[in-house]
Amino acid sequence: MAFLGYDENNRNHRFMRSVAITAISLVVFLILWWVVTVIMNDKNFPTPDKVFEALWSLLLYGDPIGGHSLWEYIAVSLKTFINGFGLALVVAVPLGLILGYVKPLREFTAPWIEVVRPIAPIAWAPIFVLSFGSQLGPALVVFIGIFFPLLTNIIFGVQRIDKNWLDASKTLGATQGQLFYKIVLPATVPYILNGIKVGLGVGWMCIVAAEIYNKFGGIGQYLVDMVNGGLMANAFSAIIIIAVLGLMTTGVAEYVSKVVSRRMGMDA
Amino acid sequence: MDNKIIAIILVVIVAVAGVAVYFMMSGNGGGDDDAKGLSIVGRVNSEGSGILLKPSEDPADYITVTDEMPGFGAKFIYNEAEELYYVFNVETWGGKVFATPGAATIQHVQLMELASLMGLKYVSYTEGSALSKDTLYYVAGVPSFSEFTNKIKTSPLVGFIIWEAQYAVGVVEGYKGLALTNDLFEGHTCCIIGTSNKFIKHNEDTLATFFSVYVEAVKQVNAAIADPDSVAYSNLLAIAKNRVSMPDGMTDEEKVEAIELALRHVTYVYADDETGSLTDLKSDISELAESLVAANQINKSASDLGFKSYDALADKFVQDKYMKEAISGNYVEPTVVKKINVAAISGDIHQIALWYAIDMTMFAEKNLAVIVSGQGNGPAVYGLLSNGEADIGFLGAPPMTIRSMNAEEIHA
Amino acid sequence: MSKEELVIEGQKYDSKDRIRADRTDMLYKDIPEGSPLVKIRDLNVTYRTDEKTTVAVDNISFDINKGELISIVGPSGCGKSTILRCISGLLQPTSGTIMIGDRLCTTAGSDRGMVFQDFALFPWRSVRKNVEFGLEIAGVPKEERRERSDRYLKSMGLLDFADSRVHELSGGMKQRVGIARAMIMHPAVILMDEPFGALDAQTRNILQESLVNVLKNSHRTIVFVTHSVDEALYLSDRVLVLSKRPASIHQIIEVPGDRPRDRGAPEYAKMRKEILDYLETQNTM
Numbered sequence: 001m002a003f004l005g006y007d008e009n010n011r012n013h014r015f016m017r018s019v020a021i022t023a024i025s026l027v028v029f030l031i032l033w034w035v036v037t038v039i040m041n042d043k044n045f046p047t048p049d050k051v052f053e054a055l056w057s058l059l060l061y062g063d064p065i066g067g068h069s070l071w072e073y074i075a076v077s078l079k080t081f082i083n084g085f086g087l088a089l090v091v092a093v094p095l096g097l098i099l100g101y102v103k104p105l106r107e108f109t110a111p112w113i114e115v116v117r118p119i120a121p122i123a124w125a126p127i128f129v130l131s132f133g134s135q136l137g138p139a140l141v142v143f144i145g146i147f148f149p150l151l152t153n154i155i156f157g158v159q160r161i162d163k164n165w166l167d168a169s170k171t172l173g174a175t176q177g178q179l180f181y182k183i184v185l186p187a188t189v190p191y192i193l194n195g196i197k198v199g200l201g202v203g204w205m206c207i208v209a210a211e212i213y214n215k216f217g218g219i220g221q222y223l224v225d226m227v228n229g230g231l232m233a234n235a236f237s238a239i240i241i242i243a244v245l246g247l248m249t250t251g252v253a254e255y256v257s258k259v260v261s262r263r264m265g266m267d268a
Numbered sequence: 269m270d271n272k273i274i275a276i277i278l279v280v281i282v283a284v285a286g287v288a289v290y291f292m293m294s295g296n297g298g299g300d301d302d303a304k305g306l307s308i309v310g311r312v313n314s315e316g317s318g319i320l321l322k323p324s325e326d327p328a329d330y331i332t333v334t335d336e337m338p339g340f341g342a343k344f345i346y347n348e349a350e351e352l353y354y355v356f357n358v359e360t361w362g363g364k365v366f367a368t369p370g371a372a373t374i375q376h377v378q379l380m381e382l383a384s385l386m387g388l389k390y391v392s393y394t395e396g397s398a399l400s401k402d403t404l405y406y407v408a409g410v411p412s413f414s415e416f417t418n419k420i421k422t423s424p425l426v427g428f429i430i431w432e433a434q435y436a437v438g439v440v441e442g443y444k445g446l447a448l449t450n451d452l453f454e455g456h457t458c459c460i461i462g463t464s465n466k467f468i469k470h471n472e473d474t475l476a477t478f479f480s481v482y483v484e485a486v487k488q489v490n491a492a493i494a495d496p497d498s499v500a501y502s503n504l505l506a507i508a509k510n511r512v513s514m515p516d517g518m519t520d521e522e523k524v525e526a527i528e529l530a531l532r533h534v535t536y537v538y539a540d541d542e543t544g545s546l547t548d549l550k551s552d553i554s555e556l557a558e559s560l561v562a563a564n565q566i567n568k569s570a571s572d573l574g575f576k577s578y579d580a581l582a583d584k585f586v587q588d589k590y591m592k593e594a595i596s597g598n599y600v601e602p603t604v605v606k607k608i609n610v611a612a613i614s615g616d617i618h619q620i621a622l623w624y625a626i627d628m629t630m631f632a633e634k635n636l637a638v639i640v641s642g643q644g645n646g647p648a649v650y651g652l653l654s655n656g657e658a659d660i661g662f663l664g665a666p667p668m669t670i671r672s673m674n675a676e677e678i679h680a
Numbered sequence: 681m682s683k684e685e686l687v688i689e690g691q692k693y694d695s696k697d698r699i700r701a702d703r704t705d706m707l708y709k710d711i712p713e714g715s716p717l718v719k720i721r722d723l724n725v726t727y728r729t730d731e732k733t734t735v736a737v738d739n740i741s742f743d744i745n746k747g748e749l750i751s752i753v754g755p756s757g758c759g760k761s762t763i764l765r766c767i768s769g770l771l772q773p774t775s776g777t778i779m780i781g782d783r784l785c786t787t788a789g790s791d792r793g794m795v796f797q798d799f800a801l802f803p804w805r806s807v808r809k810n811v812e813f814g815l816e817i818a819g820v821p822k823e824e825r826r827e828r829s830d831r832y833l834k835s836m837g838l839l840d841f842a843d844s845r846v847h848e849l850s851g852g853m854k855q856r857v858g859i860a861r862a863m864i865m866h867p868a869v870i871l872m873d874e875p876f877g878a879l880d881a882q883t884r885n886i887l888q889e890s891l892v893n894v895l896k897n898s899h900r901t902i903v904f905v906t907h908s909v910d911e912a913l914y915l916s917d918r919v920l921v922l923s924k925r926p927a928s929i930h931q932i933i934e935v936p937g938d939r940p941r942d943r944g945a946p947e948y949a950k951m952r953k954e955i956l957d958y959l960e961t962q963n964t965m
Contacts, residue, residue, distance in 0.1 A: 170788035186804045228673070
């Protein structure tokens with residue numbers, strides 16, 4: 001890219017370049033979307049302009065049918081999401097560390113994990129909502145989506161710990177307990193963060209499943225209601241909102257992960 | 269690897285993908301010069317829904333039934349046939365949460381009308397929201413009594429507006445019956461028969477034959493209900509027990525009790541009258557469409573779709589020609605077996621005449637192989653109608669109207 | 681599966697017995713300089729896989745004298761590191777005993793400190809916190825830790841980097857940290873497993889010289905495993921020459937001359953040639 005006097009070493013130039021690339025990419029995406037919807041000519045796939053109109057209306061005026069603002073729906077979904085996420089953290093981190101560290105336990109529980117893990121959260125949704133009610137049920141659906149990627153990342157991380165660190169600590173007198181707190185725990189932090197990042201993405205996918213069966217509001221339920229009512233542009237705008245929420249949370253997780261890894265000197 | 273080769277490979281991949289997409293799409297779209305859109309071609313039932321309250325509630329707090337004219341400013345509905353006033357105690361209704369079977373169902377729309385009558389806002393209940401006295405809240409998407417009882421446990425739900433036989437099940441299970449829609453909305457349209465214009469174009473005789481069987485089934489069902497001692501009645505009960513979904517915990521007697529109660533509440537029809545006319549249905553649909561546009565559930569008005577008025581829209585949307593043909597015998601029965609795909613709502617007693625005709629093999633006698641796909645609700649039935657998987661659909665008037673207008677399946 | 685799990689009939693030592701005090705050298709202050717501190721008797725390490733049994737270390741016996749720096753050299757893969765890991769307690773031998781003073785060595789502990797070829801520093805800790813790690817484990821109070829780590833960092837020339845992250849350091853500096861971390865504990869024995877093997881020749885020389893410097897001012901007992909005969913002759917009081925696997929002792933050579941030594945001096949050249957010739961025979965056989 002020698003034209004326009006682009007200077008690779010100039011920080012501002014590099015920034016402008018990435019902005020330009022992102023912008024052009026988005027524009028091309030919109031054009032492709034438009035072209036595809038026109039070719040498809042399917043009433044269920046609205047053109048981008050209709051979707052943005054619906055999105056704008058949603059942002060400003062909320063949902064006239066349900067009588068709530070977009071923020072109320074997001075608040076409901078966010079609450080479910082945070083509950084599920086918190087629960088997953090609290091369970092998966094200690095469990096993952098223990099299973100990663102204690103081989104016989106890991107081998108013993110491996111079949112359970114392998115059998116339950118592939119079951120999609122949406123399959124659990126009706127059961128959880130039915131059995132655990134409207135507060136815990138949907139949170140559990142999100143929980144089970146985040147739990148497994150998080151757990152497997154942590155178990156993997158514990159096993160990837162450089163044996164030399166453990167050896168060095170032993171020759172400095174560390175007891176088993178000290179090994180755990182001073183070596184295993186900090187060494188696993190990048191893997192925990194990575195697991196969180198992956199899990200967060202999955203968590204938002206579970207929100208729709210959770211809300212379909214719970215029916216007590218949220219952006220996922222709005223999506224389903226719009227589909228049922230044939231208001232596809234609104235449904236797509238809900239998809240965009242969910243995607244943005246997902247992006248934001250994983251973006252935050254990515255940033256935290258980078259900052260912590262760098263501070264811990266483990267980003268190399 | 270040479271850049272040129274990479275570029276060529278990419279172009280080839282995109283081209284192949286494009287061709288594949290094109291073929292898939294053209295498969296879906298079908299012949300572009302074929303008839304498009306959907307029409308309503310018959311009735312299924314009128315009335316046949318009710319409002320339940322949970323056992324701890326007292327119906328008298330909600331509605332007072334009296335033959336005296338209520339005072340000025342009272343919110344009420346006058347039932348002509350019974351000459352009774354149903355007076356709504358707005359104080360009790362304000363801030364309460366009711367379940368409905370779905371945002372596009374007739375029951376939901378009716379509850380919305382009640383809220384409007386009472387001057388209450390009609391808003392969806394969201395988890396943890398404060399309940400304000402100037403609003404009636406709904407939880408949409410509760411299609412059965414069992415699910416209602418489940419949802420009560422963890423929410424402030426107090427009542428449920430639902431179709432038969434779930435209303436009857438609720439009464440048999442000890443819940444309080446607040447009112448029937450028959451009383452509040454006399455003679456109201458409920459389910460209708462929808463079909464695609466493409467199906468009509470190529471299968472007019474088959475459709476008329478189907479209707480002739482269906483009309484006969486409706487007559488037999490009504491006769492059976494009028495004569496509880498007849499064989500036809502016990503057949504009907506047996507078919508209903510099979511086809512209507514009811515909670516596991518009920519005994520056999522309880523199930524029969526619920527069915528019998530439900531059958532008495534539903535009015536089974538095929539058209540406005542015996543000639544097959546659907547003129548009244550047209551005006552019902554016109555009113556329904558207009559009110560749903562006002563309620564924002566339909567985002568295209570009649571004029572958006574090219575019609576001068578809602579009446580004009582309903583006039584195109586509702587076609588009674590085929591029902592009339594069926595009744596007057598103005599059709600040719602198929603000589604070879606014709607397959608018809610029908611979508612209906614499973615577990616719903618409104619559509620029992622359809623199941624009756626099938627279980628009594630009435631369609632087979634006329635060379636019709638009718639395959640019914642049971643769906644959970646109206647929008648699901650609509651979905652099959654709209655993508656061509658079902659030729660005929662039995663569903664509520666609201667879902668049919670809402671979805672058809674939103675998807676522009678009706679235009680001038 | 682790690683090699684440690686393949687060792688047959690090895691005893692499983694309980695980590696409950698792990699020593700974690702600093703200044704464990706004081707435990708053996710009554711042993712005079714130059715007399716045996718660590719006694720290795722009939723050390724045998726045998727590995728077994730499904731197909732075959734391999735003897736890595738074949739009944740080796742030798743002493744490590746207090747205050748000496750003894751190197752272990754031998755052909756590649758002969759088992760030098762294995763012996764070192766047995767002494768450290770990170771590996772349990774198949775048979776044989778290792779006594780330090782009159783105590784039997786069992787599991788790893790702070791009385792036998794170790795310096796690793798790839799440094800094994802903790803990246804989430806600063807340089808200073810790496811050096812202080814053993815003291816933390818031993819429960820030394822904060823001010824004393826700080827004061828001691830200051831001294832060691834200063835003598836290693838790392839004081840300016842005390843709060844830096846490990847990855848900001850060059851290879852040579854990282855190993856200085858590794859050495860400081862081990863030495864600050866004053867273990868009874870320091871084990872060094874090819875500590876300069878990952879460094880370039882110049883840095884290697886510089887670190888050898890700093891090690892010599894450190895030894896000038898304090899008495900340490902060091903066991904030094906290395907590939908480099910030159911290094912062994914430059915640093916050690918004695919050199920243990922091993923045969924190829926299964927390792928047995930070929931020769932123990934006394935290296936004369938006070939440190940720092942002249943690398944080019946003729947007596948070293950002669951020893952060097954002898955050892956290298958021997959090693960070559962081992963390598964080609």
